[in-house]
Amino acid sequence: MNIIVCVKQVPGTTDVKINKETNTIIRDEADIIINPFDEYAIEEGVRIKEKVGGSVTVISMGIPKTAELLREAIAVGVDDAVLLTDKAFAGSDTLATSYALSMGIKKIGGYDLIVCGKQATDGDTAQVGPSLAEKLGVPHTTNVRKIEEIKEGYIRCQRMTDDGFEVVEMPLPAVITVVKEINEPRLPSIKGKLKSKKYEVKIFNADDIGADKSLCGLNGSPTQVIKTFTPVHDINGEIIEGTAGEQAKNLADKLLAMQFVKCK
Amino acid sequence: MNYFLTEEQEMIKELAARIADEKIAPVALEYDREGKFPRDIIKYLADSDLCGVYIEEKYGGLGGGVLEMALVVEELSRACGGIALAFAGTGLGAFPIILFGTDEQKNKYLPDIAAGKKLAAFALTEADAGSDAAGIRTTAVADGDHYILNGTKQWITNGAEADIYTVIACTNRSKGARGFSAFIVEKGTPGLSFGKKEDKMGIRASSTCELIFEECRIPKENLLAREGMGFIVAMKTLDRTRPGVAAQALGIATGAFNAALKYSKEREQFGQPISSFQAVQHMLADMAIQIEAVRCLVYQTCRHIDSGAKNISKEAAMAKVFASDTAMRVTTDAVQIMGGYGYMKEYPVEKMMRDAKITQIYEGTNQIQRNVIALELIKESTRE
Ligand SMILES: Cc1cc2nc3c(=O)[nH]c(=O)nc-3n(C[C@H](O)[C@H](O)[C@H](O)COP(=O)(O)OP(=O)(O)OC[C@H]3O[C@@H](n4cnc5c(N)ncnc54)[C@H](O)[C@@H]3O)c2cc1C
Numbered sequence: 001m002n003i004i005v006c007v008k009q010v011p012g013t014t015d016v017k018i019n020k021e022t023n024t025i026i027r028d029e030a031d032i033i034i035n036p037f038d039e040y041a042i043e044e045g046v047r048i049k050e051k052v053g054g055s056v057t058v059i060s061m062g063i064p065k066t067a068e069l070l071r072e073a074i075a076v077g078v079d080d081a082v083l084l085t086d087k088a089f090a091g092s093d094t095l096a097t098s099y100a101l102s103m104g105i106k107k108i109g110g111y112d113l114i115v116c117g118k119q120a121t122d123g124d125t126a127q128v129g130p131s132l133a134e135k136l137g138v139p140h141t142t143n144v145r146k147i148e149e150i151k152e153g154y155i156r157c158q159r160m161t162d163d164g165f166e167v168v169e170m171p172l173p174a175v176i177t178v179v180k181e182i183n184e185p186r187l188p189s190i191k192g193k194l195k196s197k198k199y200e201v202k203i204f205n206a207d208d209i210g211a212d213k214s215l216c217g218l219n220g221s222p223t224q225v226i227k228t229f230t231p232v233h234d235i236n237g238e239i240i241e242g243t244a245g246e247q248a249k250n251l252a253d254k255l256l257a258m259q260f261v262k263c264k
Numbered sequence: 265m266n267y268f269l270t271e272e273q274e275m276i277k278e279l280a281a282r283i284a285d286e287k288i289a290p291v292a293l294e295y296d297r298e299g300k301f302p303r304d305i306i307k308y309l310a311d312s313d314l315c316g317v318y319i320e321e322k323y324g325g326l327g328g329g330v331l332e333m334a335l336v337v338e339e340l341s342r343a344c345g346g347i348a349l350a351f352a353g354t355g356l357g358a359f360p361i362i363l364f365g366t367d368e369q370k371n372k373y374l375p376d377i378a379a380g381k382k383l384a385a386f387a388l389t390e391a392d393a394g395s396d397a398a399g400i401r402t403t404a405v406a407d408g409d410h411y412i413l414n415g416t417k418q419w420i421t422n423g424a425e426a427d428i429y430t431v432i433a434c435t436n437r438s439k440g441a442r443g444f445s446a447f448i449v450e451k452g453t454p455g456l457s458f459g460k461k462e463d464k465m466g467i468r469a470s471s472t473c474e475l476i477f478e479e480c481r482i483p484k485e486n487l488l489a490r491e492g493m494g495f496i497v498a499m500k501t502l503d504r505t506r507p508g509v510a511a512q513a514l515g516i517a518t519g520a521f522n523a524a525l526k527y528s529k530e531r532e533q534f535g536q537p538i539s540s541f542q543a544v545q546h547m548l549a550d551m552a553i554q555i556e557a558v559r560c561l562v563y564q565t566c567r568h569i570d571s572g573a574k575n576i577s578k579e580a581a582m583a584k585v586f587a588s589d590t591a592m593r594v595t596t597d598a599v600q601i602m603g604g605y606g607y608m609k610e611y612p613v614e615k616m617m618r619d620a621k622i623t624q625i626y627e628g629t630n631q632i633q634r635n636v637i638a639l640e641l642i643k644e645s646t647r648e
Contacts, residue, residue, distance in 0.1 A: 187286075188312065193279070194272070
């Protein structure tokens with residue numbers, strides 16, 4: 001089973017600064033970490049490999065310094081690391097990112113499963129995973145909290161929902177995005193760290209992966225950030241009081257009034 | 265301060281520090297309260313390859329020595345001296361095999377220890393033989409292909425939890441300490457049982473337990489070195505693990521200092537942080553000076569030992585005494601700086617002060633260490 005894990009570099013602090021003019025994140029190149037959700041993706045990839053055999057490759061599109069982060073993945077059991085880096089990729093939105101990743105993944109080839117974190121802690125869009133699946137023309141499942149079964153050409157997983165989970169089956173190759181409930185990422189080992197120190201991350205530019213530059217970076221990014229804000233969830237429930245009988249009647253009246261139910 | 269650690273030693277220290285901060289610190293107070301043995305933490309150490317830092321590569325370790333062991337103990341002890349002891353106590357049990365084991369014995373036991381699959385323990389002390397270790401009464405009598413052990417060992421770290429025990433017993437009582445021998449006894453051997461688990465002042469996450477041998481038959485190939493070498497096996501082992509106790513003390517002191525420093529900046533009295541009072545500043549400065557001096561002595565002693573030096577008893581004893589006395593002082597001062605809060609169980613320094621105390625007692629009390637140091641000094645001066 002060949003597994004590819006998509007990894008993003010994000011700011012190491014939770015105190016993300018926004019450029020007021022472009023409404024984009026100001027990235028401090030000195031302080032970057034692996035997107036925390038991607039750590040779960042890496043761990044899941046390594047666990048699948050340990051169970052059914054095969055190999056795990058991490059791929060990232062990012063600044064050259066991201067290579068250092070990809071080495072950390074080698075230290076926890078990943079076999080190979082690929083970094084897509086090119087000035088042409090600068091300013092990518094989720095569409096351009098998933099395009100570049102899809103081209104990089106096609107170049108790697110021969111994959112059965114692609115694992116992504118459910119979202120990145122900086123942009124928080126959760127779009128790259130599904131969008132990547134579309135670009136590659138493979139099925140996907142988001143918010144996976146458990147893989148129940150995985151074998152040649154088949155995966156069955158639990159997809160977390162607001163009030164429980166769904167069981168989803170897919171043929172492979174496919175893309176999944178994982179939530180933090182799926183596992184507890186391991187710490188690196190000394191032997192892994194020693195291996196990662198010697199490891200050379202494979203670096204590809206836009207030409208290496210045959211990317212059409214008009215679809216990369218700012219050129220390929222139709223998104224314009226008008227405003228950033230945290231959505232407010234202000235759906236207030238109403239508590240119906242009274243005796244059981246009164247409550248039932250009150251509730252029935254309300255449902256009737258809202259035309260959710262009908263009287264015959 | 266640059267301690268001139270190698271890249272691999274830095275890696276070991278960093279990884280141990282991560283386990284201390286991320287995995288141990290959040291549970292240290294609970295494990296202390298409940299007296300819970302840290303199986304889960306050992307798993308993290310094992311998965312990170314840290315269990316074998318001091319074991320040769322051909323037996324699955326990382327090929328380091330006493331310094332590597334000390335670095336791990338120090339970092340873990342910063343978060344909890346008791347939890348760190350599961351690792352350090354295993355080192356104490358493993359060193360007799362590392363130093364005196366045959367290739368077969370090493371092949372049989374060290375890989376599992378290096379992989380963290382098995383823990384070890386070292387059993388010398390008995391009810392009537394503490395400082396005077398030559399007074400042990402446990403016997404081992406040869407019987408065909410076996411030795412039969414009888415007697416009771418007391419206060420054995422990792423007792424009942426460890427799988428591999430190195431045990432010192434008398435094979436020839438008439439010869440005194442020259443009649444002692446060292447044996448490897450596996451948990452599960454008929455005739456080996458465990459007595460009561462002690463309820464201790466500190467290092468409560470460590471298990472301290474009686475080992476009871478009743479007609480316990482062990483195969484002859486489990487003899488370490490030769491008959492009559494037991495006391496030497498014990499002393500040479502302790503020479504290499506006392507710096508480990510020193511590292512434990514160093515870690516505890518560092519943990520207490522860090523807590524006190526942080527608190528002194530946050531706690532305000534008379535309208536200002538208590539760190540602005542010179543009395544507190546000088547205490548902090550003195551704590552830091554002592555810790556720094558300890559760290560330098562401990563690391564350097566470890567390097568001296570790892571270089572293959574012959575005479576190491578005095579040096580190991582000095583590191584152990586200086587570090588443990590410092591830990592006791594620094595943890596007491598940390599409680600003082602934190603005032604009443606420092607005295608409360610909700611804050612870590614109360615526990616650290618209790619944990620520090622043991623480092624002055626075990627692996628030879630500090631009085632006994634001073635005896636060792638003084639005797640060596642006198643011996644050296646007459647030699648000159
Ligand atoms: C928590 C814990 C864990 C332990 N783990 C282990 C273990 O894993 N394996 C093991 O074999 N042992 C272990 N021990 C035993 C430990 O090493 C002994 O407790 C220690 O050596 C001291 O012996 P004692 O307690 O019998 O004290 P004693 O020898 O009775 O000493 C009492 C006091 O008298 C002083 N004293 C004794 N003789 C002299 C002297 N000649 N000159 C000056 N002062 C002297 C001592 O310094 C001490 O202050 C452990 C003990 C504890 C408490």
